[in-house]
Each structure stands twice: as structure tokens, then as C-alpha cells.
């Protein structure tokens with residue numbers, strides 16, 4: 001075990017994590033050059049395109065160090081985005097050390113800090129690596145100062161590297177061997193293996209990526225998954241060098257994979273502990289946590305006949321993504337679809353994109369929303385995902401909404417604007433400090449609901465892209481929220497109702513009914529569009545009673561033109577939906593579902 005080193009690389013997006021990993025694989029000849037492709041570790045197409053890492057891939061390298069000994073280095077990749085921070089902390093739990101990569105031209109950013117703290121919490125040995133020193137604008141001294149002052153790490157032994165040019169790579173490997181401690185553990189103790197990732201394979205079922213803390217595991221052994229209490233027989237164990245390669249056994253301290261004919265990811269959850277069914281450990285490793293989705297949206301096929309295909313596709317994705325949840329949903333405008341739950345906006349975007357791309361389904365995704373907690377007057381608490389889940393106002397004791405602690409790093413010039421944005425989004429100021437005279441760290445507590453409506457885009461545009469953010473969920477807080485119903489000609493239309501803060505209710509209601517007024521064609525009678533909270537009407541607009549005479553524009557007797565227009569109007573009518581006596585065009589529902597209500 002003394003010759004094993006388990007480590008990961010943590011960094012802010014784009015600071016060069018994947019490039020550095022590639023260089024390490026190259027230098028240790030882990031990948032033959034003809035098989036070497038750029039950024040081996042980012043395997044999914046979408047990851048490669050967006051340049052982000054989502055799924056973890058562990059790799060085993062052999063390295064002959066300057067002391068003449070051969071070491072096994074297990075590199076455990078970590079996802080770079082906050083949505084997946086739970087997976088980050090799991091993969092950190094599988095290591096003894098971390099390379100903290102910081103871009104020499106950018107300095108410490110929001111996720112550098114967040115990831116470094118996760119690593120410190122896990123008690124890892126952290127090796128600071130200043131990357132991109134080949135660039136003329138590199139300021140390694142300034143970055144060293146930031147690492148010491150902002151993160152509080154000793155940076156005197158930081159390594160100066162250019163992953164792109166291959167400068168400083170042997171020093172990185174030597175530092176891993178010398179500074180990261182070997183794993184501890186007892187091969188003879190009862191088996192304890194942490195599942196830090198699981199993937200589903202069509203042919204082999206679930207492949208669990210494990211870090212063995214104690215004991216050993218081999219083919220034929222009966223293993224117990226402690227969270228689900230299920231027992232399976234091991235079919236194969238092995239290592240990633242870098243592709244899956246079977247082996248006799250995996251022993252304490254090592255990182256590898258276990259295949260045991262498990263059919264769903266729910267039975268082999270990330271964070272769970274595997275033990276020996278015949279000689280079980282008395283306690284699981286810390287770390288199992290059920291991850292709950294926090295952002296929801298409706299997904300509907302554009303072509304209604306695609307509904308069964310959509311179900312199949314979501315089920316398939318779920319095989320490899322146990323954080324994704326779904327349930328059937330019907331919408332007045334969009335027909336049959338699914339309400340899906342995600343870990344965050346990126347998780348949602350990626351899922352939608354994969355459905356479109358890998359399964360070739362045209363989709364409408366509705367605007368995202370969060371899950372509220374509603375405390376009823378009888379003391380019960382229900383979870384509400386959409387307006388129709390909310391009971392009558394008289395039955396509600398209080399409503400709670402999810403909050404995040406948002407950290408923003410940005411140039412000091414933009415602080416005023418960023419603070420205004422946070423304030424407008426009901427943010428509660430926490431702190432502001434200067435990292436350098438030009439750079440500021442700003443912290444706010446913000447309702448998640450306000451964040452998921454284009455907060456990041458707004459922030460990017462007011463800071464011209466110079467801000468970086470990170471956030472963590474800090475739980476639910478009581479909030480003065482109301483459900484606003486929209487009534488058309490006296491009939492409530494579920495699809496148009498929404499949840500918002502009482503202070504914003506009037507403004508939002510007004511913008512919604514104004515938009516509807518434009519979208520609902522005039523009918524033979526006057527149509528009232530009202531917004532109400534419970535039985536109290538808070539805003540109203542009227543659509544004047546005048547039949548839209550499409551022929552009015554056609555002076556003269558061009559019969560074909562008249563006929564065409566009449567046909568067009570008829571076609572239009574088919575796309576209408578009757579709500580009571582009123583015809584509402586499909587377009588109105590779509591505009592509402594996808595619209596950003598705050599203009």
C-alpha cells in the first residue's frame with residue numbers, strides 16, 4: 001500500500017484541469033500516443049463541446065519516481081460544476097490528496113475556493129499548482145499571494161506549470177509521490193468500499209467505481225450494499241488503466257471497479273458502502289446522502305406521437321443518472337409530457353440537450369421552477385412543485401422556499417451593479433471584501449427561485465463576463481409567497497398561474513395579463529383577464545369585443561387573396577384551445593411557459 005497514491009485535481013472551470021490530466025497520462029505512458037486523444041478524461045460529447053466535466057473517470061497510472069521505486073497513481077477526476085458538488089465531495093473522499101490548479105492569469109475564482117474548502121474538509125493534502133505560466137500575462141506571484149490569503153494554504157511549495165507546453169510535469173508527479181500520504185487501511189479487516197461513482201452499461205449492468213478502505217474484493221464473493229441491504233455475487237473486479245481491465249482482486253487502499261449483476265443505479269448508489277455479505281463491517285463509511293433534485297421543469301414532445309419515445313429516453317438517461325427524477329404531467333397547451341427534477345440548471349440543460357441529440361426528440365422545456373415547502377394549518381407539510389400543488393390560501397400556515405449562499409468574484413468596478421441585481425432578486429447581503437484592489441468577493445443569500453431565472457446571464461452581461469460564481473444550498477426559509485391565479489372570462493387557467501413573492505405579485509401579474517391581452521384575439525364578446533390571489537382580484541385587463549376582420553385589409557375584389565386569408569384564419573383557429581367560451585391560441589401558452597416574466 002505504501003506505493004499507492006490516490007489523488008484528484010480540483011480547479012475552477014477552464015483553469016486547465018483536463019489539460020494537466022492529459023499531460024500526466026502522457027508522461028506516465030498510460031495512454032499510447034495513437035490512442036491519445038485530447039482530453040481523454042472528458043468522455044461525453046456534450047462535456048467535450050462545452051469543455052466541462054460532469055462524470056467522473058478514474059485512471060490508474062504507473063510512475064517510476066526519482067527514488068527508483070514504482071508507484072501506482074490513481075487519478076480520480078472530479079466534476080467542475082456546482083450542480084455536481086455532491087459528486088465532487090464523494091470523489092474527494094476517495095483520495096488522500098489533491099492538486100489545486102489555479103490559472104496564473106486569472107487567479108483564485110469562486111470555484112477554486114469552494115473546491116479547495118471541500119478538500120480541506122476532507123483532510124486532504126493539497127498541492128497548489130499554478131498553471132499557464134507560459135502566458136505573457138501570467139502573474140504567478142500574485143496568484144501565490146491569493147492562495148495564501150484567500151484560501152489560507154501554504155503556497156511556498158506551489159508548483160509552476162504549463163500544462164499546455166508540458167512545463168513542470170515531472171515535478172508534479174514527484175510532488176504527488178512525496179507529499180501525498182499513502183492510503184491507510186487493513187487488508188484483513190472486513191470489506192469497506194466507498195462507491196464514488198456508478199455507471200450503467202447496456203451489457204454488463206451497473207459498474208460501480210470504488211475506493212477500498214479496508215479488506216479486499218474478488219470475483220465470486222457475495223457483497224452487501226449497505227444502503228439498500230441487497231446482496232449480489234461479484235462477477236468481475238478490475239482497474240482503469242485507463243480502460244477497464246479485469247484483475248484478480250482489489251485490495252484496501254486501491255481504486256477500481258466492481259461488476260455484480262446489479263440492474264439499476266438505485267441499488268448501487270453513489271456514496272454507499274459495499275461490504276462482505278458473509279463478514280460484514282459493523283458500520284458504513286460516512287458519506288451516503290440521498291441527493292434530491294432542486295430544480296424542476298416540464299418536458300413535452302413537440303410531436304405528440306413522440307410521447308412513448310420520450311418516456312423511453314428519459315428512462316434510459318435515468319439508468320445513468322440517479323439524480324434525475326420524472327413523473328408524467330399533462331399540460332393544457334402541450335399535452336402529455338413529464339415533470340423532471342434536476343440538481344441544478346446545468347444538469348437540466350445537459351439532460352434536455354442529450355434527449356434532443358442522443359434520442360433525436362424535439363422537445364419543449366418549460367421555464368424551470370423550484371420545490372416549495374408548504375406548512376398547512378393542520379400541521380402537515382407538503383412539497384409543492386407547481387402552482388396547482390398549492391392548496392387554498394386559507395389552508396396555508398406558511399410557505400418556505402429554498403435558499404442558496406451565493407459567492408461572486410468580480411472586478412470592483414461592477415460591484416454596485418451586481419449588488420443591485422442581488423437586491424432586486426430579494427437577496428440578503430452577507431459580506432463584501434477586497435481580494436485585491438481590483439477584485440471583490442461578494443456574498444449574498446438568495447432565493448433559489450430568483451437565481452434560476454436567468455440570474456447568471458444577467459450577471460454576466462452586467463460584468464461583461466468578468467464574474468465567477470459558486471453557490472451552495474443552505475436550506476429552506478419562510479417566505480411571504482403567494483399563488484397568483486389568472487382568470488380568463490371568469491375561468492381560472494391553471495397553466496397561467498404562478499408563485500411569487502407578495503411584493504412582486506402585482507408587477508408580475510400585470511406583465512402576465514398584458515402579455516395575454518396581446519396574445520388572445522378579440523372575440524365576439526368582451527373578455528376579462530384577471531389576476532387574483534385567492535378570491536381577491538389584484539389586476540385586470542379587457543380584450544375588446546370585436547371580431548378581427550381579416551378581410552378588412554383587402555380592399556378590392558381579389559378573390560384568391562381573400563380566400564387564402566380566410567383559410568389562414570381557419571388554420572389559426574385549429575391551433576386554438578377553448579377555455580370556457582374563449583379561444584386561446586397555443587402561442588399564448590407557449591409564450592407563457594417559456595417566458596421570462598420579469599421584463
Ligand SMILES: Nc1nc2c(ncn2[C@@H]2O[C@H](COP(=O)(O)OP(=O)(O)OP(=O)(O)O)[C@@H](O)[C@H]2O)c(=O)[nH]1
Nearest residue numbers: 014015016017018019051052053080132162163164
Ligand atoms: N496557454 C496555456 N493554456 C492552457 C494551459 N493549460 C490549459 N490551457 C488551455 O485552457 C483551456 C481550458 O483548459 P481545460 O484543461 O479544458 O480546463 P478544465 O479546467 O479542464 O476545464 P473543466 O473541464 O471545465 O473543469 C484550454 O483551452 C486549454 O488549452 C497552459 O498551461 N497554458
